[in-house]
Amino acid sequence: MIDLVEAVAKEHEKNEFPDFKPGDTVKVHTRVIEGQKERIQIFQGTVLQIRGSGTGKTFTVRKVSGGVGVERIFPYHSPGVTKVEVIRKGRTRRAKLFYLRDRKGKAAQVKEDRR
């Protein structure tokens, strides 16, 4: 019977983004509503983790803005997230890249995956 629950949720899993993994650099397009106007905001950074499944799936993107680390967690299937562009593939040996938070400058880079 639990699959009926999943069936209800499935209808809300709308987003299909190009395949991206932790370590990749991505541009995330989100819809922002300001008063009456709606515009697209872009957040570019490194994917730190992808967690969860179904409607609860989220991914974390980190960037350093003005010397300050900024992380945003996006619900993968949220209608507010309109597009994800993969700018650069990264080569990593683990699924969660939290160690990047403790690093600065060149050490905080992920090697590019040139395959």
Next chain:
Amino acid sequence: MKGIIGKKLGMTRIFNERGESVPVTVIEAGPCPVVAVKTEETDGYNAVQIGFGRRKPANVNLPRKGHFEKAGVEPAKVLREIRVKDPSGYEVGGWIKADLFQVGDLVRVTGYSKGKGFQGVVKRWGFRGAPDSHGSRNHREPGSIGQCATPARVWKNRKLPGRTGNERTTVRNLEIVQVDADRNLIAVKGAVPGHRNGYVIVSADE
């Protein structure tokens, strides 16, 4: 007040039209055959008796069997009465389906809460308990439960440890988020009493 019997299937989360993530409970609601209609004149109150689920004919006792046969419906697993203001719209043998409700309606959901077994006074009644440290040797006990030589007994209704949960509970003002009449599914915002596969009554909140 209109209502329907259902089965709690489980919880998940979905996105609403504003893009917000909403926690929902999915309920298999109906279809419920109308087994009897009670009216002010004949029974002293207005209600519809509806069934839910299917019971094997061999497992239906004779009084029940006659009752179902009289209504001309298949034996149901659960029989409940739902009070209505005007029973004239209901007909014995008719069906109540999930489309009884629309998205945005506010409902109350009644069921039996999960049984918690024999629980102490902190969980059962929300007593604060005593300090965990600083020399305290009393942690989760109720403390004094009464006075002294007068009245020399414990007052009735004293909150004490005991069996907790598994009691009839109603949650009000739950919003209907989704209705799927073809699959007999209703999704309500928030949590609903009881375990999965527990029977619940979804009725209009008026």
